Amino acid sequence: MQSLNTSPVTSGAAARITISVDAMGGDKGPAVVVAGLVDSIRQRPDLDILLHGDQALLQPLLEREPGLKGRVTLRHAPGVVTMEDKPAQVMRHGQDTSMWATIDSVRDGAAAAAVSCGNTGALMAVSMIRLRKLPGINRPAIACLWPSRNPGEFNVMLDVGADVKADPSDLLQYAVMGSAYAANGLSIARPRVGLLNVGTEEHKGRAELKEANELLAREADRGGFQHMGFVEGSDIPGASVDVIVTDGFTGNVALKTGEGTARLVAERLKESFTSGLLAKIGALLALPALKRFQKRIDPRRANGGVFLGLRGTVVKSHGGSDATGIAAAIGLAYQLALSGLTEGIAARLASIAAAGQDAPLMAPGDSAGAGIKGGSTE
Amino acid sequence: MQSLNTSPVTSGAAARITISVDAMGGDKGPAVVVAGLVDSIRQRPDLDILLHGDQALLQPLLEREPGLKGRVTLRHAPGVVTMEDKPAQVMRHGQDTSMWATIDSVRDGAAAAAVSCGNTGALMAVSMIRLRKLPGINRPAIACLWPSRNPGEFNVMLDVGADVKADPSDLLQYAVMGSAYAANGLSIARPRVGLLNVGTEEHKGRAELKEANELLAREADRGGFQHMGFVEGSDIPGASVDVIVTDGFTGNVALKTGEGTARLVAERLKESFTSGLLAKIGALLALPALKRFQKRIDPRRANGGVFLGLRGTVVKSHGGSDATGIAAAIGLAYQLALSGLTEGIAARLASIAAAGQDAPLMAPGDSAGAGIKGGSTE
Numbered sequence: 147m148q149s150l151n152t153s154p155v156t157s158g159a160a161a162r163i164t165i166s167v168d169a170m171g172g173d174k175g176p177a178v179v180v181a182g183l184v185d186s187i188r189q190r191p192d193l194d195i196l197l198h199g200d201q202a203l204l205q206p207l208l209e210r211e212p213g214l215k216g217r218v219t220l221r222h223a224p225g226v227v228t229m230e231d232k233p234a235q236v237m238r239h240g241q242d243t244s245m246w247a248t249i250d251s252v253r254d255g256a257a258a259a260a261v262s263c264g265n266t267g268a269l270m271a272v273s274m275i276r277l278r279k280l281p282g283i284n285r286p287a288i289a290c291l292w293p294s295r296n297p298g299e300f301n302v303m304l305d306v307g308a309d310v311k312a313d314p315s316d317l318l319q320y321a322v323m324g325s326a327y328a329a330n331g332l333s334i335a336r337p338r339v340g341l342l343n344v345g346t347e348e349h350k351g352r353a354e355l356k357e358a359n360e361l362l363a364r365e366a367d368r369g370g371f372q373h374m375g376f377v378e379g380s381d382i383p384g385a386s387v388d389v390i391v392t393d394g395f396t397g398n399v400a401l402k403t404g405e406g407t408a409r410l411v412a413e414r415l416k417e418s419f420t421s422g423l424l425a426k427i428g429a430l431l432a433l434p435a436l437k438r439f440q441k442r443i444d445p446r447r448a449n450g451g452v453f454l455g456l457r458g459t460v461v462k463s464h465g466g467s468d469a470t471g472i473a474a475a476i477g478l479a480y481q482l483a484l485s486g487l488t489e490g491i492a493a494r495l496a497s498i499a500a501a502g503q504d505a506p507l508m509a510p511g512d513s514a515g516a517g518i519k520g521g522s523t524e
Numbered sequence: 525m526q527s528l529n530t531s532p533v534t535s536g537a538a539a540r541i542t543i544s545v546d547a548m549g550g551d552k553g554p555a556v557v558v559a560g561l562v563d564s565i566r567q568r569p570d571l572d573i574l575l576h577g578d579q580a581l582l583q584p585l586l587e588r589e590p591g592l593k594g595r596v597t598l599r600h601a602p603g604v605v606t607m608e609d610k611p612a613q614v615m616r617h618g619q620d621t622s623m624w625a626t627i628d629s630v631r632d633g634a635a636a637a638a639v640s641c642g643n644t645g646a647l648m649a650v651s652m653i654r655l656r657k658l659p660g661i662n663r664p665a666i667a668c669l670w671p672s673r674n675p676g677e678f679n680v681m682l683d684v685g686a687d688v689k690a691d692p693s694d695l696l697q698y699a700v701m702g703s704a705y706a707a708n709g710l711s712i713a714r715p716r717v718g719l720l721n722v723g724t725e726e727h728k729g730r731a732e733l734k735e736a737n738e739l740l741a742r743e744a745d746r747g748g749f750q751h752m753g754f755v756e757g758s759d760i761p762g763a764s765v766d767v768i769v770t771d772g773f774t775g776n777v778a779l780k781t782g783e784g785t786a787r788l789v790a791e792r793l794k795e796s797f798t799s800g801l802l803a804k805i806g807a808l809l810a811l812p813a814l815k816r817f818q819k820r821i822d823p824r825r826a827n828g829g830v831f832l833g834l835r836g837t838v839v840k841s842h843g844g845s846d847a848t849g850i851a852a853a854i855g856l857a858y859q860l861a862l863s864g865l866t867e868g869i870a871a872r873l874a875s876i877a878a879a880g881q882d883a884p885l886m887a888p889g890d891s892a893g894a895g896i897k898g899g900s901t902e
Contacts (some may be wrong), residue, residue, distance in 0.1 A: 279800035293788065307722055310730050342774040344685055349610075352688050352773060379780025383788040395730060396777055398722040399770075402757030403778045406786040410671065410761040411789045418817035419810060432796070435803035504747025 162192050165479050166257035168248040169199030170226040171264025173466045176200070178208045178213075180261070180473045182472025186480070187217050189473075192481055197250050198244040201430060223247040227264050233271035245269060249276045252458040258483035261450075261475050263463035270308055270453060277456040280488070282495050285309045287315050287394070288453035288462065289327050290401060293442070295385040298332045303382060304392035306401045312393035314358035317341065320367070321362050322494045323454040324389040325371040330485035331452075331478070332388065337371060340377030340387035342396060351376065362391075368497045372428060412440075450475035452482065459487050540570050543857050544635035546626040547577030548604040549642025551844045554578070557641070558585045558592075560850025564858070565595050571858055574629050576601045576622040603644050607843060611649035623647060627654045630836040636861035637837035639828075639853050641845050647838065648686055648831060655834040658866070660873050663687045664833035664838065665692050665772070667705050668779060671728040673763040676710045681760060682710035683772035684779045690771035692736035695719065696747070699740050700872045702767040703749035703830040709830075709856070710766070712750060718755030718765035720774060729754065740769075748877045790818075804823070828853035830860065831882060837865050 167183065169176040176199055183195055194217055197204065201222035208214055225243035227236050236249045240246050245264050251257040252293040253276050262269050270286070279286060287305035302324045305312060312320065318507045328337035341359055343351040348359070359375060374387050379400060382390050392400070400455035419429040419436075429436065449471040453460040463475035545561065547554040554577055561573055572595055573738065576583065579600040586592055603621035605614050620623050623642050629635040633655050642648050648664070657664060665683035672679040680702045683690060706715035719737055721729040726737070737753060744751035752765050757778060760768050770778070797807040797814075798834045807814065827849040831838040835859045841853035 158580060290893045295788065295791075310722060342777060344688060344773055379777040379782075380784035380787075382781055383784045392777075395654035395722055396774055399757040399774055399778055403760055403781050404757075406761045407782040407785045408789055409758075410673065411786055413673075414845065415793070415817055418813040418820075421813050421816070425810045425813035428806040428808070428813070430806070432803045434804025435796040435799050435806070438799070439793055442792050444795075511780050 154462040162194055163190075163228045163480055163483055164194045164196055164257045165476055165483065166196045166198065166248045166251035166260045167476065168244050168260070168262035168264055169197050169202060170202055171228070171262060171465075172463070172472075173229075173263075174468060176203055176471055177207055178467070179472055180204070180211065182467070182476060183213050183218060183467035184213050185469060185473035186476040188213060189477070190480060193217070193476075195219070195476075196221060196248075196257050198247040198251070200224065200226075200244075208455040208467055221247055221251075223370075227268045231265055231268055232266075233267040233385065234491050236268040237271045237275055241267070245486040246272055246276070249458075252460070259397070259459035259461065259479040261461045261463055261472075261479045263465055263467050263472065263475070264467075266307065267479055269460065273349055273453055273456055273458075273460045277458045279459070280455055280457055280492055280495065282499055283319060283455040285312065285319070286453055287320050287323060287474065288451040289324055289454050291331070292342055292390070292401075292404070294380055294383045296388060298334070299352055299442070299495050300332060300391060301382065301384075301388055302328045302332070303390040303392070303397060303401070304454065305392065305397050307394045307398035308453070310393065310395040310433055311512070314354055314361050317391055317393070318361050318365055318498075319495070320332075320391045321365075321371060322369040322498060323491050324493050325369060326487060327452060327454060329481075330482055330487045330490050337388035338372045338374045338386070339366070339389045339391060340374045340381060342382075342390055342392035342400070343376040343378065346376045346378060348376070365498055370494050370497070379384070393464065395453060450478045452478070452487075454491065457488065464486050528704050534601050540572055541568075541858055542572045542574055542635045543854055543861065544574045544576065544626045544629035544638045545854065546622050546638070546640035546642055547575050547582055548601075548622040549606070549640060550841070550847055550850075551607075551641075551841075552846065555580055556587050556845070557850055558582070558589065559847035560845070561596060562589050563847060563851035564854040565631070566591060567855070568724055570860060570897040571595070571854075572789065573597070573854075574599060574626075574635050576625040576629070578602065578604075578622075588742040599625060604821055605646045607643050609643055609646055611643075611645040612825075614643075614646040615649045615653055615767055617645070618650060623897070624650055624654070627651055627836075627838065630838070631655055632789060637839065637857040639839045639841055639850075639855070641841035641843055641850065644685065644840055644841075647840055651831055651834055651836075651838045655836045658833055658835055658870055658873065660877055661697060661833040663690065663697070664831055665698050667702055667832050668829050669709070670760055670768070670779075670782070672761045674766060677820070678710060678767055679724055679760065679762075679768060680706045680710070680715070681768040681770070681775060681779070683770065683775050685772045685776035686831070688771065688773040695736040695769055695771075696739050696743055696876075697833065698747060698769045699743075699767065700747040700823045700876060701729070701869050702769060703747060704716070704865060704872050705830060705832060705860075706766045708749070708860055708865045708868050712766050714750055715766040716750045716764070717744070717767045717769060718752045718759060720760075720768055720770035720778070721754040721756065724754045724756060726753070744875055748872050748875070760761060828856040830856070830865075832865075832869060835866065 154498040198243045223244040227243045252260045263401045288308045289304035290306045291300040326339045328334045363373045461479040549559045601622040605623045630638045666686045667682035668684045669678040703715045706712045741751045829840040839857040
C-alpha cells in the first residue's frame with residue numbers, strides 16, 4: 147500500500163495541503179474559478195493551489211487578487227477540453243490540456259487531490275488512465291452528497307454516472323467506497339448502507355439485486371458498514387441510511403430527477419411570493435427565514451461529484467458552477483485529502499480481499515473478485 | 525375491436541358513467557373512501573358508483589351521506605386484500621375479495637373503469653387475469669402524472685413499477701400507450717415522447733436504449749406521437765416533452781425520488797416559516813399565496829397510477845390516500861372512461877401492427893411483435 151502516491155502532500159514544519167485545480171472547461175470561464183479560489187483560500191490557511199490553464203488569461207486574473215499571493219502556483223497548459231469532446235479523443239490527444247495536467251499533478255504527488263468543472267466523461271477517462279484504479283477495483287464510481295434528514299444534512303449516493311452497469315460485486319465495492327466517503331466526508335464511523343430497489347421487501351426487484359443484497363449482508367462487518375437491506379427512492383433524502391448504493395444509470399436518473407424537482411418547487415414558490423402585494427410584504431418580513439431555507443436547499447453546497455476507486459481523489463465540480471460552487475468543490479477535495487480518503491478506501495477493500503483469500507466469495511473468473519485477491523498481494 | 529367490453533357504460537337517455545370502486549384495502553379505511561365518493565359525485569352529475577366491500581361496515585357510512593342516495597350501489601364482498609398479501613396468493617384465493625369484485629365489474633361491463641387504493645402488485649395481478657391484456661401488449665405498464673412546466677401542469681411518465689424490465693418493443697408500446705393517455709387525459713393531440721437516459725446525446729446510455737430510440741423514431745407517425753429522442757431526469761418535470769418512457773425499475777426509483785425530494789423541500793420551508801416571529805407574520809400575510817403554492821405542488825392532485833395495456837381502465841390510488849386523493853383518482857377514472865382511453869390505445873396499437881404486417885419491425889420470435897400481428901386480425 148505504500149506505493150500509493152495519494153497521501154496529503156506536506157511541506158515544511160506545518161503540514162500544508164495542495165489541491166490541483168483545472169481553471170478551464172467550465173461553462174462560466176476561468177474568472178469564476180479564480181473567484182472560487184479566493185473564497186476557499188481565505189477560509190483555509192494551510193491550503194495551497196496548483197492552477198492549470200492558459201497563462202495569458204490567468205496571470206492577469208490572479209494578479210488582481212492580493213489574497214492569492216504566494217498561495218497559488220500557475221502552471222501553463224495551452225489546450226482545453228470542451229464539453230463536446232469525446233472521452234476517447236481526449237485520452238489519445240489531450241496531453242496538452244489543463245484537465246490532463248490537473249490530474250497529472252496528483253499522479254506526480256505534487257497535489258493531494260484534483261478539482262475540475264470540465265466534461266465528466268473526459269475527466270473520468272483521463273483520471274482512469276493517469277491515476278489508474280485502486281487494487282481490486284473493477285468499476286470506479288462517482289459519488290454525490292444528497293441533502294437529507296440525517297443530522298449531517300447529507301447522504302452519500304453512488305454511482306451517479308460513471309458506468310451504466312454494475313454487477314453484484316461492483317455494488318459491494320460501491321458500498322465499501324461509499325462508506326469510506328461517509329466516514330471521511332461526513333464523520334460517520336460505521337455508515338448505514340442501503341441498496342436502491344423498487345421496494346424494501348426481500349422478494350422485490352431484479353434478480354442481481356437480491357444477489358447483491360446477500361453479498362452486502364455477508365461483507366458488511368469487514369467492509370466497515372452496517373447493512374440495511376433495500377431502500378426506495380424516497381429514502382435517498384431520508385434518515386434511514388447514510389449511503390445509497392445503485393448502478394450509474396439509475397443513480398444518474400435519480401440525481402437529475404431530484405435536482406429537477408427541487409428546481410420546479412423553488413420556481414413555484416417564487417411565483418407565489420411575487421403574485422400579489424400582501425405576498426410580497428410577507429416575503430419581505432420572512433426574508434431572513436427564506437434565505438436560510440434557500441441556503442439549506444442550495445445545490446451548490448453539495449457541489450462536487452467525487453470519483454472513487456482511483457489512486458487519488460478527483461472532484462468533479464458542476465459544469466455551470468459559480469464561485470460558491472467551485473469553492474465548495476475545492477473545500478470538499480481539501481477535506482477528503484486531509485482525512486486520507488484514498489487510504490481509507492484501500493484499507494476497507496484490503497479487509498474484504500483478505501477474507502476472500504480464505505473463503506472465496508466471488509465466482510471464479512469474476513474479474514472483480516480476481517482483482518480483489520490480486521490487490522491484497524501488492 | 526367490438527369485442528372489447530371497455531366502452532363507457534351508458535343507461536337511459538342521458539349517458540351516465542359508472543365507476544367501480546374498491547372500498548377496502550387502503551391504509552385509512554373505508555370511511556375515507558366514502559368521503560372521497562361524496563366529493564367526486566357532487567362535481568359530476570352523470571357519475572354513478574359501484575362500491576365493493578364489507579356491507580356491515582359500508583351501509584351505515586353510506587346512509588350518513590344524503591348526497592350519495594341513488595348514486596352508489598353497494599356490492600357486498602367479504603374478503604379484503606391486505607398490503608402484505610402476495611400477488612400469487614391473491615390470484616389463487618382472492619375471488620371473494622372487494623378488489624377482485626371491483627375489477628370484475630369492469631370485466632362484466634357493469635362499470636367503465638375501476639379504482640382501488642389496495643396493494644399494487646395484487647391489483648395488477650388480478651387486473652391481468654380478469655381483464656386480460658389488450659391484443660399485442662407484452663407488458664402492461666403503470667403511468668403516473670408528474671407536475672411539470674408544461675401548460676397543462678402535468679407530464680405522463682411510464683412505466684413507474686409494473687415490471688422491472690422492458691425491452692425495446694415494450695418501450696415502443698409504452699410510448700404508444702403513454703401518448704394515448706396524454707391525448708385523453710391531458711388533451712394533447714400528438715404528444716412529444718422522450719426516452720429516459722443518462723444524457724441526450726445519441727451515443728450515451730445502454731445499448732438497448734439506442735435500439736429503442738431508433739424504433740420510436742421509425743414508429744412515431746403511426747403511433748400518433750412526436751419522437752423527441754433521449755431525455756434526462758431533469759426533463760421529467762420540464763416542458764420539453766409530454767410523455768417520458770422508461771422501464772419500471774428506473775421509473776419507480778425516479779417517482780419515489782421526486783416525491784421524497786419535494787417532501788423534504790416542503791418540510792424545510794415549513795421549518796423556516798416557524799423559525800421566528802417575523803417569519804410567522806410574513807407567512808400569515810403570504811398565506812393565500814402559500815396555499816396556492818401548496819395546492820400546485822400537492823401530490824394528491826396527481827393521485828392515481830393508471831394501468832395501461834389492459835382491456836379496461838384501472839386506477840391505482842395511493843395506499844395512504846385521503847378523501848381528496850380518492851376523489852382525484854375517481855375523477856381521473858371518470859375522465860379516462862369518458863374519453864375512451866382503452867379504445868384510443870387499441871387504435872394506436874392497431875396502426876403500428878398493420879404496418880408491421882407489411883414489413884416486420886420486430887425480430888422473429890419476439891413475443892411482443894407476434895402479439896401485435898395476431899391482435900390486428902381480431
